[in-house]
Amino acid sequence: MMNSIKQQLMNLFKKQSDLTTILLFAAGVLTMPIWLDPIGANYPDLLQKFVIFGIFAVGYNILFGLTGYLSFGHAVFLGVGSYTAVWSFKLFTMNVLPAMLFATLISGLIAAAIGFVSMRRSGIYFSILTLAFAQMFYNLAYSVLIPITNGETGLQLRMHDIRIIDNYFSDPAPGLPSTELFGMSMNGYSGFYFCAVVLILAFYVAMKIFRSPFGMKLKAIKSNQHRMRYTGSDTRPYLITAFIISGMFAGLAGALLAVTDPLAGAERMQWTASGEVILMTILGGVGTLFGPLLGVGIIKYLENIFSTINESVLQQFFSFLPQWGENFMVAIVSPFVGDGWHLTLGILFMIIIIFLPGGLMEGFQKIKKRYLTKGVKDSESTTKQE
Amino acid sequence: MSKPVLKISNVNKSFGGLQALRDINLEIEKGKVHAIIGPNGAGKSTLLNVCVGLLKPDSGSVTFNGGINVIGKSPHEINQMGLARVFQTPEIFPDLSLLENVMIPAFSKRDGAFHLQLFRSLASETKITQEAKEVLASVGMEAKADEIAGSLSRGDKRRLELAMCLIQHPDLLLLDEPTAGMARHDTNKTIELLKKIKEGGMTKIIIEHDMHVVFSVADTISVLAQGAIIATGTPDEIRGNPIVQEAYLGGAEL
Amino acid sequence: MDSILIQLLNGLDKGAAYALIALGLTLVFGTLGVVNFAHGALFLMGAFCAVTFQKILTISKKVLDPSITYFDAYIEQPYLELWFGETGLAVIDWAVPLSIIVTIPTMLLIGLAMERGLIRHFYKRTHAEQILVTFGLAIVLQEIIRHFFGANPIPTPAPDIVSGSAAIGTWIGLGENFVYPWWRLIYLASATVIISSVFAFLHLTTFGMVVRAGMFDRQMVAFLGINVQRKFTIIFGLAAVVAGVAGAMYAPIVPPDYHMGMDFLVISFVIVVVGGMGSVRGAVAAGFLLGILQSLASMTVVSSLLPGIDQIIIYLVAVIILLTRPRGLMGRKGIGE
Numbered sequence: 001m002m003n004s005i006k007q008q009l010m011n012l013f014k015k016q017s018d019l020t021t022i023l024l025f026a027a028g029v030l031t032m033p034i035w036l037d038p039i040g041a042n043y044p045d046l047l048q049k050f051v052i053f054g055i056f057a058v059g060y061n062i063l064f065g066l067t068g069y070l071s072f073g074h075a076v077f078l079g080v081g082s083y084t085a086v087w088s089f090k091l092f093t094m095n096v097l098p099a100m101l102f103a104t105l106i107s108g109l110i111a112a113a114i115g116f117v118s119m120r121r122s123g124i125y126f127s128i129l130t131l132a133f134a135q136m137f138y139n140l141a142y143s144v145l146i147p148i149t150n151g152e153t154g155l156q157l158r159m160h161d162i163r164i165i166d167n168y169f170s171d172p173a174p175g176l177p178s179t180e181l182f183g184m185s186m187n188g189y190s191g192f193y194f195c196a197v198v199l200i201l202a203f204y205v206a207m208k209i210f211r212s213p214f215g216m217k218l219k220a221i222k223s224n225q226h227r228m229r230y231t232g233s234d235t236r237p238y239l240i241t242a243f244i245i246s247g248m249f250a251g252l253a254g255a256l257l258a259v260t261d262p263l264a265g266a267e268r269m270q271w272t273a274s275g276e277v278i279l280m281t282i283l284g285g286v287g288t289l290f291g292p293l294l295g296v297g298i299i300k301y302l303e304n305i306f307s308t309i310n311e312s313v314l315q316q317f318f319s320f321l322p323q324w325g326e327n328f329m330v331a332i333v334s335p336f337v338g339d340g341w342h343l344t345l346g347i348l349f350m351i352i353i354i355f356l357p358g359g360l361m362e363g364f365q366k367i368k369k370r371y372l373t374k375g376v377k378d379s380e381s382t383t384k385q386e
Numbered sequence: 387m388s389k390p391v392l393k394i395s396n397v398n399k400s401f402g403g404l405q406a407l408r409d410i411n412l413e414i415e416k417g418k419v420h421a422i423i424g425p426n427g428a429g430k431s432t433l434l435n436v437c438v439g440l441l442k443p444d445s446g447s448v449t450f451n452g453g454i455n456v457i458g459k460s461p462h463e464i465n466q467m468g469l470a471r472v473f474q475t476p477e478i479f480p481d482l483s484l485l486e487n488v489m490i491p492a493f494s495k496r497d498g499a500f501h502l503q504l505f506r507s508l509a510s511e512t513k514i515t516q517e518a519k520e521v522l523a524s525v526g527m528e529a530k531a532d533e534i535a536g537s538l539s540r541g542d543k544r545r546l547e548l549a550m551c552l553i554q555h556p557d558l559l560l561l562d563e564p565t566a567g568m569a570r571h572d573t574n575k576t577i578e579l580l581k582k583i584k585e586g587g588m589t590k591i592i593i594e595h596d597m598h599v600v601f602s603v604a605d606t607i608s609v610l611a612q613g614a615i616i617a618t619g620t621p622d623e624i625r626g627n628p629i630v631q632e633a634y635l636g637g638a639e640l
Numbered sequence: 641m642d643s644i645l646i647q648l649l650n651g652l653d654k655g656a657a658y659a660l661i662a663l664g665l666t667l668v669f670g671t672l673g674v675v676n677f678a679h680g681a682l683f684l685m686g687a688f689c690a691v692t693f694q695k696i697l698t699i700s701k702k703v704l705d706p707s708i709t710y711f712d713a714y715i716e717q718p719y720l721e722l723w724f725g726e727t728g729l730a731v732i733d734w735a736v737p738l739s740i741i742v743t744i745p746t747m748l749l750i751g752l753a754m755e756r757g758l759i760r761h762f763y764k765r766t767h768a769e770q771i772l773v774t775f776g777l778a779i780v781l782q783e784i785i786r787h788f789f790g791a792n793p794i795p796t797p798a799p800d801i802v803s804g805s806a807a808i809g810t811w812i813g814l815g816e817n818f819v820y821p822w823w824r825l826i827y828l829a830s831a832t833v834i835i836s837s838v839f840a841f842l843h844l845t846t847f848g849m850v851v852r853a854g855m856f857d858r859q860m861v862a863f864l865g866i867n868v869q870r871k872f873t874i875i876f877g878l879a880a881v882v883a884g885v886a887g888a889m890y891a892p893i894v895p896p897d898y899h900m901g902m903d904f905l906v907i908s909f910v911i912v913v914v915g916g917m918g919s920v921r922g923a924v925a926a927g928f929l930l931g932i933l934q935s936l937a938s939m940t941v942v943s944s945l946l947p948g949i950d951q952i953i954i955y956l957v958a959v960i961i962l963l964t965r966p967r968g969l970m971g972r973k974g975i976g977e
Contacts, residue, residue, distance in 0.1 A: 018507065070768045120963060124675055124767050128913045129962055132955035135906055139955075144948030208505045213493045216482075216508060220490045223479035230477065231550065232465030232494035241502060271906065275775055282772065335787050343787065346779030353773040354761070 021207060021289075026200045033189070041301055047192040049300045051199040052256045057280045057292035058199075058206045059249020063242050064278070065287035066210070066218035069122070072274045073114060073130030076137045077107040077247040079269030081254020083148065086155045086264045093165040094177045096186060096194070100255045107251025108244055115243030119236055122225070134271045141266035154265035179259050191260045198256060202249060203293075209245070210289055218242055219287075250277075279349050285361025294360055299345070306344055309337040389452050391416050391558050391589045392469075397436060397446030399429075406432045407443070408613045414558065414591060419584055421592045421600045424610030430593045431474075433610065434562055437591070438471055439464050451557060462499045468557035472564060476543035478550065480536030484527060487535050488518040488549050495554045521553045525579060541572035545579065552583065559590045565599050577602050601625075642809070642818045647935040653824045653893075655931020656831030660886035661908040662915065662923035663838060664879030670855040670918030672872050674759055675767050677774040680905025681781040682747065682880045686887025687896035688785055689746050691794050693739035697732045734799045736892055743888045744881055751880025755873050778901060786898035793895035798823040803892075823892050830889060834882060835924055841878075842920065851875055855918060910958040916971020926969055930954050 029051065036042045041050075060074055081103035088099035118129040141149040149155055157176050166177070179186040186194060209215045221228050221235050228235050258264055267273075280299050285291025311334055318329040336344045356363050390413035399407040406429045414420045424430050435441040437448060439459040448456040450467055459467075470491075479487050492514045497503070522528045525545045530538070535546060544564060551559055564580070565573040573596065580603045584590075594600050600607060601621050608618040609630050617623075617630045624630055665679045700716035720728030731738065758777065762770045797803060802822035809818025842848035854868050887896070894900070911930055915922030930953075936942060938950035949956075961968060 017509075068768070070771065117959065117963065121966060124771070124917065125913065125962055125966070127768075127771065128909055129959060131906060132910055132958045136952040136955045139951035140948050143951045205504075208507070211508050212504060212506050213497070213508060213511060214502065214504050214506070216486060217490060217493060219482060220479045220486075223481040224477060227477040227479060228490070229461040230465055230471055230473075231491045232462050232499065232554070233490075233497075234460075234462045234499035237500040245504075272779075272902065275779075278772065279776075340783065340787060342779060343783035346776050346783060349776030349779065350758075350773055353769055353776060354758075357765070357769055 018207065018211065022200070022204050025203055029196045029200055030193070032196070033192070039301075041304070044188040044192050046300065046304050047189075048195055048256075048260045049304075050297055051192065051195040052253050052260070053277070053280065053296045053300060054199050054293045055195075055202045055256065056250050056253035056277055057284075057296045058202055059246040059253070060277045061246075061281050061286065061288075061292045062206060062209060062218075062249070063246035064281055065292070066215060066222060067239055067242050068222035069119075069239065069243070070127045070278070071118075071130040071243070071246075072127050072271050072278075073118075073134035074246065074250050074277055075269050075271065075273035076114070076134050077111055077250035078254040078257070078273065079137070079141070079264065079266060080107045080110055081251035082258045082264035082268055083155055083254075084251070085255035085258035086157070086262055087148075089157060089163075089179065089258070089262055090161040091164065093163060094179050095165075096179050096181050096255075096259045099179075099259065100198075100252060103251045103255030103258075104248045105251075107254065108248040111244045111247025111251075112240070115240045115247070119239045119243060130274075131271055134269065134274060138266060138269045138271070141269060149264070149266055152266075154263050157262050179262055186259050195256050195260065198252070202252065203289075206249075207289055214238070214241075276345075279345070279352075282357070282359055283348070283352050285359030288359070288361040291359050291361040298360075299348075302344070302348075303341055306337045307339075307341040311338075389416065390414055391451060392437065392456075392591070393447075393449045394433075394437070395447050395449075397433075397443045397448065399432060399436060399441065399443045406613050407436065410446070410615055412608060412615065412618070414589060415606070416589055417587045418605040419580075419590045419592060419603050421594060421604035421607045422610055423594060423597070423600055423607060428610040429613040430610055431562070432613075434560060434591075434593055437560065438469065462494075465494070465554075465556075466499055468554075469560065470551035470554050470556035470558075471560040472544070472547050472551055472562060474562040474566060476540065476547050478535045478538075478543055478547050480534070482535060483532050484522060484535055484538075484546055485515070485518055485531040487546055488521055488553050489514055491550045492517060492553045518553060521549045524552070524582070525549045526575075541568050541575075544568070544572075544576065548576075548579065552588075555588075557589060559588055561590060561592045561594075563594055564592065565594065565596050573599065642814060643939060644936075645814070645818065646820065647939055648932060649820055649824070649828075651932030651935030652928065653828050653931070654935060655928035656828050657886055657890055657904070658908055658911050658931050659835060659924045659927030660831055661883050661904055662911040662927045663835065663920060664882045665908055666912045666915065666918055666920055666923040667838075668876055668879050669912065670920070671851055671875050672755075672759065672763065674762060675770045675774070676759065677771050677905060677909075678754070678777040678781065679774075679879070679883060680901035680903075680908065681778040682751070682883035682901075683887040683890075683904050684782060684785060684896070684898070684901030685750060686743055686747055686884030687796075687891045687900065688789065688887075689743040689884060690736050690739040690888040690891040691789065691796055691896060693742050694732075694735040694796055697735050736796060736798055736888065739888055740885060743884050747881045747884030748877045750884075751877035752873060754880070755876035759876065760873075778905065782898050782901055789898065791898060793897040795895045796891040798826075798892035802826060827889050827893065831886070834885065838878075838882065839920070847871065847874075907954060910954055912968075914958050914961050914968050916968030919968070919970040922968055922970030930957060933957060 032047055032050065033042050036047070041047070056074075056078060060071075063069055063071060063074075084103040084106045085096075085099035088102050092098055114130065114133045118126055118133065121129055142151055159176065163172070163177075166172070181194060184190055184194075217228070217233060217238055220231075220233075221238060225235055254264075254268070257268070276299070280295035281292045282295065283298060284293065284295030311330060314330045314333055314337070315326060318326045321329060334340070352359070392412070392414040394410055394412040397407055397410040398405070410433060412420075422430055422433065432441060436443050437456070438461070439448075439456045440461070442457055450456050450469060454467060456464060456467075456469075465471075479490065482490075489511070496514070519528060519531060522531055525548060527542065527545060527549065530542075535543070538546060548561075548564070561580075565576050568576065577599055580590075580592075580599075584603060592600070592604065604621055606618065607621055607624045609616050609624065609627075617627050619627065661679065661683050664682070665676060668674055668676050668679070697720060698718045700718045701722060702714045703717045703722075705713040705715040718728065718732060720731055722728070724731070754777075758773065762773060765773075804822060805819035806822050806825055807816065807818075808820050809815045842852055850868075850871055854871065887900075890896070907930075908927075911926045912923050914930065915924070915926035933953050934950065937946075937953040943950050
């Protein structure tokens with residue numbers, strides 16, 4: 001009995017083939033509205049956030065997870081993706097495909113430029129270089145680039161946008177148009193399902209990269225770059241490629257943010273936003289395939305819960321206590337919820353890095369190992385008794 | 387005489403006022419194991435670093451495989467020419483498994499300095515995987531193929547690094563003190579291994595302190611003292627050379 | 641000419657603040673080997689020491705406003721004024737300079753606690769992990785500040801007597817129009833004093849000698865049997881005090897708000913890198929250099945020529961320096977790579 005359970009567990013954790021992995025993954029993502037319902041996370045806004053930031057984190061993981069290069073500038077690509085997508089909506093068409101294409105390409109180009117320069121250095125110097133570029137983009141977005149970014153108001157759709165392609169085929173309808181995919185609106189659940197399909201594709205690409213010689217070479221660079229050079233590989237182009245790919249993923253995620261809500265603001269490019277994606281990646285498990293997605297899920301879910309809780313909700317929650325107890329608990333908990341979500345986030349960040357730098361996936365591995373070895377011992381002891 | 391694999395001509399190198407190498411001339415013959423010995427500070431490491439292009443000599447030339455210039459080339463270019471190196475302190479990929487450690491140099495050899503194959507599946511790389519397993523077996527580590535390399539003992543790391551070089555079938559293999567810091571038992575194992583590789587006909591340069599190792603595996607020995615080569619010859623010639631005994635072996639009987 | 645001089649002074653002023661933060665940052669990196677992203681938060685804490693001190697001094701009682709007679713109007717009158725009259729008001733007026741007395745021990749305690757409680761356990765971890773954990777700490781500290789003080793900037797004026805401007809123009813014969821705020825001059829002067837004393841401390845005392853040796857080769861110093869650990873704790877405390885005092889003194893210049901730490905952190909990191917990680921002299925030089933460049937770039941002449949340059953000059957310089965001089969202006973090889 002014990003052994004068969006163990007066997008099943010072993011099978012479950014065994015490395016699946018590419019096809020099974022992606023099918024399981026697709027099934028998991030597409031059924032999110034069902035299995036997230038019990039924990040109250042089944043509404044389109046949140047679901048969209050899960051998958052969009054999932055793409056962002058999966059892409060970031062290709063850089064940070066595989067090469068170990070810590071970039072503080074990836075929020076720039078998210079922002080660039082959003083701006084590009086909104087411009088595509090304004091100039092060409094409300095169809096989302098061109099927007100996503102342009103966003104991915106342009107953020108890829110910018111990533112190539114930033115990566116080309118930043119990858120000349122390693123370690124903290126690399127981090128600081130990406131940080132410097134991020135700050136430049138952020139500051140410029142609020143000054144000379146205002147014609148492109150519309151400054152603090154953010155870039156929005158307008159009635160009189162030219163939209164060449166759409167207007168060529170039909171007269172503009174009254175009111176602001178909404179994003180669409182060949183007539184299918186990108187609001188609500190359809191928006192989620194569309195983004196989910198994109199995530200599945202993105203995940204597939206990431207998985208292929210992880211399980212390719214290219215991915216293995218990146219891991220080798222992370223492990224010992226010096227050796228890698230003496231092994232005959234020119235590490236720089238590999239690193240730059242990884243940087244560009246992860247930048248393109250971020251650009252795609254930025255475009256999807258604009259697809260689900262056609263508005264782009266520079267705050268998306270702030271370096272602390274890069275910090276958030278780092279946290280999500282680390283929380284789940286750097287360098288693992290699923291870890292970053294897990295991290296995104298947890299952070300976005302907690303963010304959603306914590307930031308909507310206010311004092312009256314708390315009072316209700318603690319109403320079973322006597323009055324003084326209720327007041328006491330509300331006073332204790334309230335700094336961490338609502339606006340205080342960032343405080344909780346910071347604490348979470350610290351706890352993870354102090355106690356679980358390998359992320360939750362590593363934690364699972366540890367538990368799994370402990371459980372499985374315990375299982376073996378148990379079965380051994382039963383055999384002895386027999 | 388066949389063409390030399392590596393030719394070092396009139397190489398001089400000084401650091402500040404210190405002349406580290408003076409007028410070095412060496413030809414490494416194909417298929418031979420050439421040992422370079424010398425007391426501490428004789429310039430062995432400097433010479434090795436010049437050979438792999440890491441240090442630029444003040445004058446002279448280093449050419450590989452019949453005239454390809456080595457000086458000023460970056461490490462990956464040197465390796466792509468067919469020159470592999472084992473370091474004095476083992477340089478491996480500590481976070482990867484032994485099998486992966488050996489597969490990566492094979493990929494580098496096959497793919498060149500940079501090759502983009504984002505969607506090629508590792509599972510389809512059966513040829514290289516098989517080859518890597520064989521090379522691991524040849525250094526006696528096939529049982530540990532799935533272990534993480536960082537947890538190996540120092541001697542095992544050495545052997546792994548050797549395997550990483552062997553899988554590339556380099557035209558020239560540079561070994562920087564391959565038995566330094568090893569226990570006697572490990573040293574003997576390494577000597578056996580080096581002898582085995584020697585039969586395969588790979589050209590090697592070995593820099594070594596341990597005379598036992600040198601005289602067991604070398605075809606030719608060059609003695610370096612104060613930056614100059616004072617003698618080159620077969621192990622027997624070197625053993626009998628009075629200048630060498632005077633300068634390096636301190637007159638002691640070998 | 642005047643405008644260039646003014647901008648030069650502005651630049652020196654900004655540079656002084658940059659140099660003070662970068663000084664501690666690079667000192668901590670050079671000795672402890674820790675990349676401390678929470679260093680900006682220390683600057684923030686210093687500024688809020690001044691704010692808190694001022695708030696405590698102005699704790700008030702509601703009293704009837706005697707000037708309004710036809711209904712009961714209340715005004716707030718600080719207890720200090722009620723108890724000590726004019727002297728009390730003078731103390732309140734001098735809140736910021738007086739707060740330094742409180743800031744120094746407070747920041748020392750915060751610094752020691754931080755080193756003992758967190759930083760110490762990250763000596764052996766990777767730079768990436770150090771960056772991330774201190775980044776988390778910085779967020780926590782800034783959010784705590786926001787919880788207690790709100791999101792808006794809090795005006796923290798300098799004493800009345802120095803709130804005006806100094807007529808520098810008339811002193812040096814450049815006309816009456818050339819004036820400069822007193823407090824900024826004081827800031828510059830104090831920064832010079834602080835920086836000089838840190839240098840004197842590092843170069844003239846045995847303690848400083850050991851620290852410099854430790855920055856050069858930590859293992860060597862440890863081999864000599866010197867308890868480096870304790871010295872490093874003190875260094876961290878010192879860095880916290882310097883950053884804190886810099887923050888407290890900065891409060892009258894720009895009213896502090898909760899994210900000023902992060903704003904300064906990024907810049908001061910860039911400065912440390914430009915100066916060379918672990919080089920104290922480099923950090924100070926780069927701090928002033930970038931402060932002045934930033935101010936000069938914001939002159940209308942320059943910004944009309946190169947729009948937006950004032951926004952990015954610091955980062956641009958950092959990128960150029962990092963690419964041409966990989967170790968920064970005065971850095972040594974192999975640090976932090």
